[in-house]
Amino acid sequence: MSVPTYDKCMLPLLQFAGDGQPHHIREAVEALAWEFQLTDDERTERLPSGKKSTFDDRVQWANTYLKKAGLLHSVSRGIFEITPLGREVLAQNLAYIDRNYLMRFPDFVEFQTVSTTNNSTSALHLEVSKAEQTPQEILQQSYQDLREQLAHELLDQIMESSPSFFEKLVVDLLVAMGYGGSLENAGRAVGKTGDGGIDGVINEDKLGFDVIYIQAKRWDFDNVVSRPIVQAFAGTLMGQGVTKGALITTSRFSREAIDYAYGIKQLKIILLDGQQLAELMIDHNIGVNPVETYVIKRLDSDYFELD
Numbered sequence: 001m002s003v004p005t006y007d008k009c010m011l012p013l014l015q016f017a018g019d020g021q022p023h024h025i026r027e028a029v030e031a032l033a034w035e036f037q038l039t040d041d042e043r044t045e046r047l048p049s050g051k052k053s054t055f056d057d058r059v060q061w062a063n064t065y066l067k068k069a070g071l072l073h074s075v076s077r078g079i080f081e082i083t084p085l086g087r088e089v090l091a092q093n094l095a096y097i098d099r100n101y102l103m104r105f106p107d108f109v110e111f112q113t114v115s116t117t118n119n120s121t122s123a124l125h126l127e128v129s130k131a132e133q134t135p136q137e138i139l140q141q142s143y144q145d146l147r148e149q150l151a152h153e154l155l156d157q158i159m160e161s162s163p164s165f166f167e168k169l170v171v172d173l174l175v176a177m178g179y180g181g182s183l184e185n186a187g188r189a190v191g192k193t194g195d196g197g198i199d200g201v202i203n204e205d206k207l208g209f210d211v212i213y214i215q216a217k218r219w220d221f222d223n224v225v226s227r228p229i230v231q232a233f234a235g236t237l238m239g240q241g242v243t244k245g246a247l248i249t250t251s252r253f254s255r256e257a258i259d260y261a262y263g264i265k266q267l268k269i270i271l272l273d274g275q276q277l278a279e280l281m282i283d284h285n286i287g288v289n290p291v292e293t294y295v296i297k298r299l300d301s302d303y304f305e306l307d
Contacts, residue, residue, distance in 0.1 A: 003042050003054050007098040009062035012036075014071055014097065017082040018090050022075045029059045052291070064153065065099065069108035077160055111152060139294070151278035154287055158218065158250055166218045169286065170248060173277075174202055176284040179212065204244065212244045213237050219251035221274065227256040230269065234260075237267055250274040 009032060016031050017023060033043055033055060045054045063080060066072040071086035082090075085105075089097070102108040158166060174180050180202040204210040215233050217225060230247060237245045245267065252273045253261075261269040272280075281287050 003038070003045055004036055004058065006058040006061040006065070007096075009059050010066060010097040010102075011094060013059065013062050014066060014082065014086055014090060017072060017080065017086065020082060022079050022081045025060060025063055025078050025080065028063070028080075029056050032059055047292075064149065065102060065108070066097075067156075068111040068152070069102040069105040071105075074156060074160060077157070139296070147282060150282060150288065151275060154278040154281055155221075155250055155274050157287070159220065163218060166216070166250075169281075170214070170216050171202075173280060173284060173286050174214070176286055177280070178206075179204060201242070210244065211242060212246055213240065213242045214246050214248065216248040217251065219249055221251055223251050225249050225251055225253045225257055225271075227254060227260050230257045230261050230271070234264060234267055234269060237269070244268045246270045246272060248272040248277060250277065 012032050012035055013028055016028055016035075038055065043053070043055060046052060047054055047057060063072065066086070067074060067080065069085075070083055071089055072080045073083045075081055094101075103112070158169065161169075171180070201211045201213050204212050213233075213236065215236075217229075219225070225247070230253070233245060233247050237243070243266070247261075247269060249272070252275075253271050258271060261271050
C-alpha cells in the first residue's frame with residue numbers, strides 16, 4: 001500500500017485518542033504507522049523538500065483538522081486528547097471521517113473560512129473544481145490554504161505558550177518590522193505586567209525620534225476587545241503625552257472599538273487583531289521557518305525574438 005492520505009488518518013487517530021488519555025503527536029504517529037502496517041520505505045518516504053516525513057505530515061494534518069472540528073483538544077505543546085464531542089462521534093461507529101464529514105461542525109466551517117482584513121468570503125464558497133482552474137490558480141489557492149492553516153496554528157500555539165513568551169514574541173515581531181532599534185533595546189523599552197499582556201513604549205525608529213505606546217492582550221478568540229478597552233488605552237496615551245499607540249490582541253475587536261480608534265483625530269491608534277498578528281509573524285518569519293520554495297517561470301518571448 002502507499003502512504004495513507006491525511007483523511008484516511010482521521011478516524012484511526014480519533015480512535016487512538018478514544019482511551020481518554022493525553023497523547024503526544026509523535027506517539028500517535030508511531031501507533032498509526034503500526035496500524036497501517038507501513039513498510040520501512042513508506043515510513044521513511046519524505047516530502048519533496050526532504051525535510052519531513054510524508055506520513056508524519058499527514059497525521060499532523062489529520063490532528064489539526066480534528067482539533068478544528070472540536071473532536072480533539074490541545075492540552076499543551078504537542079499533546080492532545082479527545083473531547084466529549086469526539087466521544088460522541090466515535091460512538092457512531094463510523095467507517096470513515098473526511099473533511100466533508102467535518103463540515104457538519106460549525107467550528108470547522110469557521111476554520112475553513114478565509115479570515116482576512118478585507119472580509120473575504122468563504123474559500124469553500126469560492127472553490128472551483130480543478131477542471132476549471134489553471135495549474136497556477138491551483139497552486140495559488142493551495143498557497144493561501146497553507147498560509148491560513150499556519151496562521152491558525154500560530155494563534156493556537158501562542159495561547160498555549162506562557163505570558164512571558166507572548167511578551168517576547170511581540171518584541172521580536174516589532175523589531176523584525178523595524179521598530180525599537182536593537183532587540184536588546186526593545187526588550188528594555190517594553191515593560192512587563194503580570195496579567196499575560198505587555199504595556200510599555202518602544203522607539204518608532206532606530207534613532208528614537210518618536211515613541212509608540214504598546215498594549216498587548218493575550219485573549220481567547222471569543223473574548224472580544226470592546227470600545228471601553230480602546231477608550232482606556234487612548235486615555236493613557238493622552239495622559240502620557242503620546243500621540244501614537246498600538247493595541248495588539250490574539251482575539252478580535254468589536255466594530256464599536258474599531259470605529260472609535262479610527263475616529264480619534266488627535267491620536268493615531270493601530271489595532272492589530274489575532275489574524276493580523278499571525279499574518280505579520282508569517283511575513284517576518286517569527287515563529288515559522290520556510291519549508292519549500294516554488295519559482296514559477298514563463299517563456300521569455302524577447303529571448304527568441306533575437307533569432
